[in-house]
Amino acid sequence: CTAGEVATYLLNGDLDRARQAAGTYREIFGRDNFFLELQDHGLEEQRRINPELLKLSEELSIPAVATNDVHYVNQEDAAIQDILLCIQTGKMVNDTNRLRFHSDQLYLKSAREMAAVFPELPEVLARTVEIAERCQVSLSFGQYHLPAYPVPEGHTPASYLRELCYAGLRRRYGEPEQAVIDRLEYELRVIEAMGYPSYFLIVWDLVRFARENGILVGPGRGSAAGSLVAYCLGITNIDPLRYGLLFERFLNPERVSLPDIDTDFCYELREKVIEYVFQRYGADRVAQIATFGTLAARAAIRDVGRVLGLPYGDVDRVARLVPSEPHMTVARALEASPDLFELYESDLTVKRLLDIAARLEGVPRHASTHAAGIVIAPEPLTRFVPLHRVADGTVATQFTKEAVEELGLLKMDLLGLRTLTVIGETLKIIRRLHEVEINIDSLPLDDPPTYALLCRGETAGVFQLESSGMRNLLRELKPSTFEDLVALVALYRPGPLGSGMVEDFIRRKHGKTPVVYPHPLLEPILKETYGVILYQEQVMQIAVRMAGYSMGEADTLRKAMGKKIRELLLPHRERFVARCVERGSER
Known part of the structure; x- marks a missing residue:
């Protein structure tokens, strides 16, 4: 690399300091562990110093090795990498004063391509293999590396x-x-x-x-x-x-x-x-x-548009046509949005914008x-x-x-x-103004005025209960026990909110809908939640009670359900049904 210390001295014509630096590094790393690097990406600076590096190699008996910078895998990725570089440095492609690589040769070259670059130096190319064979990295999986806690003498x-x-x-x-x-x-x-x-x-x-x-x-x-x-x-x-x-x-x-x-x-x-x-x-x-922050579809479109110098309004209009769904890609957006597809087909600028953005999706933007x-x-x-x-x-x-x-x-x-910071400051204020010491861990969980406040939805600033949707749910549910609050937090999630479970739970709590259980054996498990299966723990208890699962087996079922892992769920379905039938339940 021309930015290396030895190479920099050679570029500046300072052979003595280059010789001194190379000798110092050889002493630090060992005679067999230090090499002088030759590169040729078509850059004038490299062609100037490569002969000097070879002379230095012979003079100091330091072996030379040929390498190639790899910033992207394929040569055709050079333009895309240049745009990513602009994104990372906050520049535009047309900026004159910006970081850029003046070569499209920074890709993973084959042995044949490297031989074409250094046809007169086969021994320098061979050393890449020698170095590679000396490099051994072994990553161990399946075992844990836990630190030992320093225990008092006489204890394990x-x-x-x-x-x-x-x-x-x-x-x-x-x-x-x-x-x-x-x-x-x-x-x-x-x-x-x-x-x-x-x-x-x-x-x-x-x-x-x-x-x-x-x-x-x-x-x-x-x-x-x-x-x-x-x-x-x-x-x-x-x-x-x-x-x-x-x-x-x-x-x-x-x-x-x-x-x-x-x-x-x-x-x-x-x-x-x-x-x-x-x-x-x-x-x-x-x-x-x-x-690592990666580029999602909308962000990629906006970043690429800025780098290309396109008008913000035009880029924003294109980005807004991408559906705001999890794991959305440019390709999926073109299928889902007819307006976006029409723009892509009719406007060459939009086509270029989307093609580049699609290449950058999922690429790390920053660490x-x-x-x-x-x-x-x-x-x-x-x-x-x-x-x-x-x-x-x-x-x-x-x-x-x-x-x-x-x-x-x-x-x-x-x-x-x-929230803990706010609670801590509140306790300090109470102590200072009222000289009262409150232990936050010993507060009662059945305080009627508190439940009255919750039922009115007056929970601005209360952790997990402060959104407008949650305040509406509090007013509808009217919690009267701590268990109701636990259920409330579990209910306020995308799955239950979109399935009718929340409304069913509220009607059952207030006696407007009779509480029924899927099976009589489940009443002890589901009584607290009015017959609604709400918690993952209930799923585990049902598997144990109905199908005779061990708690360990029930946990694997819970995990498969929670993460919607189909290949794990299907065997459990067969096993669960068969075991329930064996234990007297009707299919």
């Missing part, structure tokens, strides 16, 4: 987790019934068998640090609320036994996968928790996780960091994933969270929630 992670859990059990339940102890023992056995005690200790430690430093922590999010271990550790503040939450929904003993505990922290103080993670486990073992995800490794992260520095100096993985998880690394979501 499992024994320390057990000690903390039983201390929390007494704190939560006083003298617990045997059924509660049995549930805790069951969860601990599963966690120990899967090798996850350290994971729970790491999450417990973060929550402990936050609470001890006055950082508000959310009561629990997602399936982790189904774990009694998490409740006893104080990771969550929701009693899974009281609300019938299932541990297997969180950690399936029949399907080995990393647990996933998402934790909410005060938005303004979340960074302190992340700083603590870096201090606790080492800056070389912790990083934030990359995310940034995941809003909440961090990764913690047992060894320096560079042994597992490539890292990079983003614009603000933060170190992040070059892999997305999905790839990080596939490699078996511990990913944690530490979310910043503004």
